[in-house]
Amino acid sequence: xxxxxxxxxxxxxxxxxxxxVEALNIHVRRxxxxxxxxxxxxxxxxxxxxxxxxxxxxxxxxxxFGKPIGTSEREILPHVGSLIESPxxxxxxxxxxxxxxxxELRRIKKKDAIQNALELVGLPYRDKKLYAQYxxxxxxxxxxxxxxxxxxxxxILDEPINGLDxxxxxxxxxxxxxxxxxxGKTILISSHILPEIALLADDIGIIDKGRLLExxxxxxxxxxNGKYIRFLVSDAAKAAQVLLQTFKTQNxxxxxxxxxxxxxxxxxxxxxNRCFVENGIDVSDAHVFExxxxxxxKKVTGGVGxx
Amino acid sequence: MLRLxxxxxxxxxxxxxxxxxxxxxxxxxxxxxxxxxHWPTIQAHCSTQAEVFDMMWQSVxxxxxxxxxxxxxxxxxxxxxxxxxxxxxxKSLRTVPVSSTALVLAKVxxxxxxxxxxxxxxxxxxxxxxxxxFEVQGIGYKLWMSIKMGVYITAGTLPxxxxxxxxxxxxxxxxxxxxxxxxxxxxxxxxxxxxPKAIVYxxxxxxxxxxxxxxxxxxxxxxxxxxxxxxxxxxxSEATVILILTxxxxxxxxxxxxxxxxxxx
Numbered sequence: 001x002x003x004x005x006x007x008x009x010x011x012x013x014x015x016x017x018x019x020x021v022e023a024l025n026i027h028v029r030r031x032x033x034x035x036x037x038x039x040x041x042x043x044x045x046x047x048x049x050x051x052x053x054x055x056x057x058x059x060x061x062x063x064x065f066g067k068p069i070g071t072s073e074r075e076i077l078p079h080v081g082s083l084i085e086s087p088x089x090x091x092x093x094x095x096x097x098x099x100x101x102x103x104e105l106r107r108i109k110k111k112d113a114i115q116n117a118l119e120l121v122g123l124p125y126r127d128k129k130l131y132a133q134y135x136x137x138x139x140x141x142x143x144x145x146x147x148x149x150x151x152x153x154x155x156i157l158d159e160p161i162n163g164l165d166x167x168x169x170x171x172x173x174x175x176x177x178x179x180x181x182x183x184g185k186t187i188l189i190s191s192h193i194l195p196e197i198a199l200l201a202d203d204i205g206i207i208d209k210g211r212l213l214e215x216x217x218x219x220x221x222x223x224x225n226g227k228y229i230r231f232l233v234s235d236a237a238k239a240a241q242v243l244l245q246t247f248k249t250q251n252x253x254x255x256x257x258x259x260x261x262x263x264x265x266x267x268x269x270x271x272x273n274r275c276f277v278e279n280g281i282d283v284s285d286a287h288v289f290e291x292x293x294x295x296x297x298k299k300v301t302g303g304v305g306x307x
Numbered sequence: 308m309l310r311l312x313x314x315x316x317x318x319x320x321x322x323x324x325x326x327x328x329x330x331x332x333x334x335x336x337x338x339x340x341x342x343x344x345h346w347p348t349i350q351a352h353c354s355t356q357a358e359v360f361d362m363m364w365q366s367v368x369x370x371x372x373x374x375x376x377x378x379x380x381x382x383x384x385x386x387x388x389x390x391x392x393x394x395x396x397x398k399s400l401r402t403v404p405v406s407s408t409a410l411v412l413a414k415v416x417x418x419x420x421x422x423x424x425x426x427x428x429x430x431x432x433x434x435x436x437x438x439x440x441f442e443v444q445g446i447g448y449k450l451w452m453s454i455k456m457g458v459y460i461t462a463g464t465l466p467x468x469x470x471x472x473x474x475x476x477x478x479x480x481x482x483x484x485x486x487x488x489x490x491x492x493x494x495x496x497x498x499x500x501x502x503p504k505a506i507v508y509x510x511x512x513x514x515x516x517x518x519x520x521x522x523x524x525x526x527x528x529x530x531x532x533x534x535x536x537x538x539x540x541x542x543x544s545e546a547t548v549i550l551i552l553t554x555x556x557x558x559x560x561x562x563x564x565x566x567x568x569x570x571x572x
Contacts, residue, residue, distance in 0.1 A: 052401075052402050082402050085398075093320055093321070104317075
């Protein structure tokens with residue numbers, strides 16, 4: 001399951017002197033949802049455009065299904081579904097008619113492919129309403145239907161919940177999760193809405209000013225950012241022994257000679273503190289930390305919040 | 308390619324200009340029929356009603372296909388080529404994947420189809436009017452000639468389409484450009500005796516007029532047979548016409564594909 005479906009090596013895109021994406025190395029594993037998280041203008045869309053061959057990389061390489069996109073576009077793209085920026089369709093046609101055009105171009109043989117895709121996103125099949133009369137949420141749903149209609153192995157979705165109402169967001173989130181869990185699709189999703197990524201992604205890449213600052217599984221990030229008690233002590237190894245023997249817990253991490261992170265926050269801090277002192281361990285600080293992913297994002301990007 | 312052309316047709320659903328193109332085919336035959344019926348000079352010039360019809364049809368060819376068609380093609384081209392830009396659908400097509408060249412070729416094929424529809428409709432309307440008011444002969448030749456003329460004029464109009472795609476401005480600007488191109492071609496036809504051969508051959512209307520008039524002279528009565536003798540040294544063969552227009556079309560399509568590819572990024 002660790003097969004890389006998307007892998008970039010020092011992927012770079014420059015517009016004139018400005019570097020939009022710089023030496024980006026992302027790794028999207030098969031059957032996982034990868035959340036590319038970053039502020040507006042961080043380089044998420046440019047990265048996705050390069051992955052789809054919509055714009056050429058200035059330097060570096062992007063491989064999809066193990067093949068370079070630059071030279072294997074015709075082999076790769078039929079197995080990829082995508083939604084980049086705002087949806088684009090023909091306003092004089094209905095949703096079904098719009099999908100029919102792309103189904104024809106993609107040579108989709110399955111007769112109910114359009115109907116299934118529309119049902120998946122909650123849009124009516126053969127409705128008389130023209131695309132020009134669609135609300136922003138309906139347009140976004142149609143774009144997602146287009147992305148999944150040909151049953152691709154990889155989905156690249158750029159801010160797919162833009163314009164959706166809260167119920168729509170929950171629905172889209174549920175079927176993206178379903179596509180991954182039940183059908184084994186690999187999904188690369190970008191967003192500047194951190195809670196969405198936190199709710200959906202298995203792996204997260206944090207991008208800022210075109211550079212990938214961190215790439216971790218959500219579990220690893222949560223471990224880094226959950227609630228914990230940090231002890232600054234004279235001897236962290238000795239303190240660890242005390243926790244093992246006296247409090248019968250292994251749920252802690254020794255960060256260095258003087259720092260110990262206790263992840264089990266149900267234990268009594270005062271009792272632990274007293275026990276450390278009784279065992280000749282000086283405690284200079286005991287502090288409860290509760291970082292959210294947003295706090296972590298701020299810390300990593302060295303700035304304000306994400307939105 | 309056929310799939311792409313089919314999709315180009317689907318994209319035009321509910322757009323009125325397809326009907327307008329067919330309606331435009333009625334623009335000249337009906338008033339010209341009326342004119343030929345009631346203009347004594349024409350009646351005096353022709354010995355039979357078949358000759359009157361031949362003159363009327365030549366006028367339809369001159370005004371409708373050579374003057375109006377470049378304008379119609381320019382407008383249709385703007386609608387077809389701006390469709391991806393206006394609706395932001397190019398990225399969706401590129402990820403199918405559809406190449407810029409294939410997309411441009413499909414749209415150019417649409418232009419040829421439209422011009423064929425227009426030319427056949429023009430001639431059929433003329434024949435209809437002719438059957439009512441005059442005597443009609445050589446329908447097959449007239450249909451074939453109008454199709455060929457339409458195809459040649461379309462090929463010769465592709466440089467204008469390339470300019471429209473290059474500027475990629477508003478529809479009004481594109482329409483003005485088309486009208487200018489049509490007028491330029493017509494002025495070129497009127498003064499072709501005074502122009503260098505290279506210029507005459509680069510303008511599709513003078514080029515096809517010279518070849519067409521000579522070809523028609525062999526098949527039917529033409530009104531300006533004496534005038535034609537004055538251009539004897541200038542008349543191109545059909546092979547020359549095809550060669551020049553194919554060259555113009557290929558270069559124009561290559562430029563359009565390049566522009567499309569660049570803008571796709």
